[in-house]
Amino acid sequence: MRPAGLVTALAALALAGAPAWGLEIEIDSQISQTQAAASVTGPGGPVQQVSVADTLTQVTVSHRQALAEGLTAEGTYWASLDTLPSGNPQQLPADNLAWSSKFLEAWLGWEVLPGALTLGAGKQVVHPSSGFSHAPLDFAYRGGDTTGAQAISDWEEGWLGAKAAWFLDAVSASVFWAPALTWDQSADQGLQYLTSTQPGGFVQGQVGVTLGSTDLRGLVFQGSGPTRGGLGLDSSWGESWTFRAEAAADANPAAWHGDLMGGTTWAGVDQTVMAELAWDDTGTSPVPTGFVRWAGKLDKAVDADAWVKADLSDGSGWLGSSLTGTADKWSLSGQWLGAWGAPGTYAVSSGLRWKILVEAKVFL
Amino acid sequence: MKALLLIGILTLGLAGRAAAQDASALLVDVDARRSIPDMDFELVITSYQGQDVLDANTLWGWVKATSEGNKTLLAFAEPASVRGRKMLMDGPTVYLLFPRTRNPIRLSPLQVLLGQSSNGDVARTGFAQEYDAKGLTTEDVDSTPCWVFDLAAKADHQGSSYRRVKLWVEKAGLKPVAADFYSSSDKVLKHAVYADWRPVGDKQLSYRLEITDGTDASMHTVLQYTRVGSQAFPDSAFRRDYLEGWVPGVPK
Numbered sequence: 001m002r003p004a005g006l007v008t009a010l011a012a013l014a015l016a017g018a019p020a021w022g023l024e025i026e027i028d029s030q031i032s033q034t035q036a037a038a039s040v041t042g043p044g045g046p047v048q049q050v051s052v053a054d055t056l057t058q059v060t061v062s063h064r065q066a067l068a069e070g071l072t073a074e075g076t077y078w079a080s081l082d083t084l085p086s087g088n089p090q091q092l093p094a095d096n097l098a099w100s101s102k103f104l105e106a107w108l109g110w111e112v113l114p115g116a117l118t119l120g121a122g123k124q125v126v127h128p129s130s131g132f133s134h135a136p137l138d139f140a141y142r143g144g145d146t147t148g149a150q151a152i153s154d155w156e157e158g159w160l161g162a163k164a165a166w167f168l169d170a171v172s173a174s175v176f177w178a179p180a181l182t183w184d185q186s187a188d189q190g191l192q193y194l195t196s197t198q199p200g201g202f203v204q205g206q207v208g209v210t211l212g213s214t215d216l217r218g219l220v221f222q223g224s225g226p227t228r229g230g231l232g233l234d235s236s237w238g239e240s241w242t243f244r245a246e247a248a249a250d251a252n253p254a255a256w257h258g259d260l261m262g263g264t265t266w267a268g269v270d271q272t273v274m275a276e277l278a279w280d281d282t283g284t285s286p287v288p289t290g291f292v293r294w295a296g297k298l299d300k301a302v303d304a305d306a307w308v309k310a311d312l313s314d315g316s317g318w319l320g321s322s323l324t325g326t327a328d329k330w331s332l333s334g335q336w337l338g339a340w341g342a343p344g345t346y347a348v349s350s351g352l353r354w355k356i357l358v359e360a361k362v363f364l
Numbered sequence: 365m366k367a368l369l370l371i372g373i374l375t376l377g378l379a380g381r382a383a384a385q386d387a388s389a390l391l392v393d394v395d396a397r398r399s400i401p402d403m404d405f406e407l408v409i410t411s412y413q414g415q416d417v418l419d420a421n422t423l424w425g426w427v428k429a430t431s432e433g434n435k436t437l438l439a440f441a442e443p444a445s446v447r448g449r450k451m452l453m454d455g456p457t458v459y460l461l462f463p464r465t466r467n468p469i470r471l472s473p474l475q476v477l478l479g480q481s482s483n484g485d486v487a488r489t490g491f492a493q494e495y496d497a498k499g500l501t502t503e504d505v506d507s508t509p510c511w512v513f514d515l516a517a518k519a520d521h522q523g524s525s526y527r528r529v530k531l532w533v534e535k536a537g538l539k540p541v542a543a544d545f546y547s548s549s550d551k552v553l554k555h556a557v558y559a560d561w562r563p564v565g566d567k568q569l570s571y572r573l574e575i576t577d578g579t580d581a582s583m584h585t586v587l588q589y590t591r592v593g594s595q596a597f598p599d600s601a602f603r604r605d606y607l608e609g610w611v612p613g614v615p616k
Binding site: 024064066072074076109111114115116118120124125126127128129130155156165167168169170172174208210213215234235236238239240241242244265267300301326327328329330331361363364 | 413416418419420442443444445447448456457464465466467469470471472597598599600601603604605606609611613
């Protein structure tokens, strides 16, 4: 089926309504205008201000099906049409439209011992971090490069693998194994709809303990690089405060590369304020960042947020705000994002100057 | 004279203590008569401002009565814009798992927004587990004789959204009739009315709970059970990390 045909079929299915057996459809259309610094003559050429327009439509179809007592299959297939997937106006797609689609998740789960032992295999997103703007424990992350708030995952491709999870009184443990998967992507084009390659593969073990009002997590991750370890803490105090802290590092004392995050959220009746500090020494040089976000309800169906994230070493940063109206089956959002700082600073080197975006979602 | 005064004080103190014990035992009985072990349900929560509907959510829930108190698993079934969210309420601790994420977020009680703020707390309150009975009086409500409990949050539940509760309970069947939930500054935050009592097994359950905001009477919320049943769940399912693998289904 041609891409356009598939989209038409999905849209027709969506309009027909989702049956009660668990089919869920989400249609997300975005129109954005970005002012960015980019080379218009090729790599290494002089950088100029360019204006970039992009229209993106994504459709996801999710389904969950109980196959037998304790046995469940679930999955999400994603498709998109994008006028500028590269983000670079000098690299337009053929026919000015790029089509892509694949399974984001496809999971077969078996609850061997109800509430105590589960096994599963297939494709699944692995997201153990509770950081909002910075997530030290997300060792296996396939999402895009982000400059904004990422507490709630955007559509992201999972990992093909198998998982076992145990639940005891106050302790839980799990192991996720993703095998190394590589192939010639030009020769085996059909596989791209199932999964991306997984060079090296990985094993991730996680242990969780709840002590009173505090949750503790420990992670061990072995991929193609050195073994990484991490610790996470989430706690709450009173009726308004929650706290979180995460630390991660390579198991290599000779070349220590740490990643730290600590944050808190205060909640009122209709608004929240959160603040996070992070220290990321996993790149070429340490980057300390600070993040503050306010979110609140302006009306019965209108939410707003505003946030600022700054590189504390060079003073550059990003800020953004959004206004979202939500109804039972749709939402409409306007977002603005900007960057400041001198040339060469961390935020400004991302190329972004400002971006405005209008996004409409339909839920079926 | 001093001896008489001392005897009097001691007598009053002992009587007060005995009364508190009686009130506590009565409160346990009030909870027991409406506590359904391993309850599963479908609940529609509708919030109003005057006659206007602000929002409506349909939730599927599983409740487990444990020695530490009730634990509840919740899944948002409707509307479509919030479908797939899962929640665990374990005493004052609440976890929320968004679709497409794998890490449940710990929420503070004020972030538990089911309709109007903290209505979830009002709905789930197991009085004897979270509150001490400080006083017991009588009063008629619409010509029905009622016990009136004066409840204060226990020392290990000082994080509760409501520090004090005034609870009216029908004397004949020990069914809660109404409750006022107070803030730490002793203002009424919520007024709840329990209605539509129906038998579930050998227990009685209020199928309809109407909650009015204490500061704005036009803001009110109705919690209506549309299906109530019973399913056995292991204790270990009511844990933070189980949320990710939990597959909610239509309550039986």
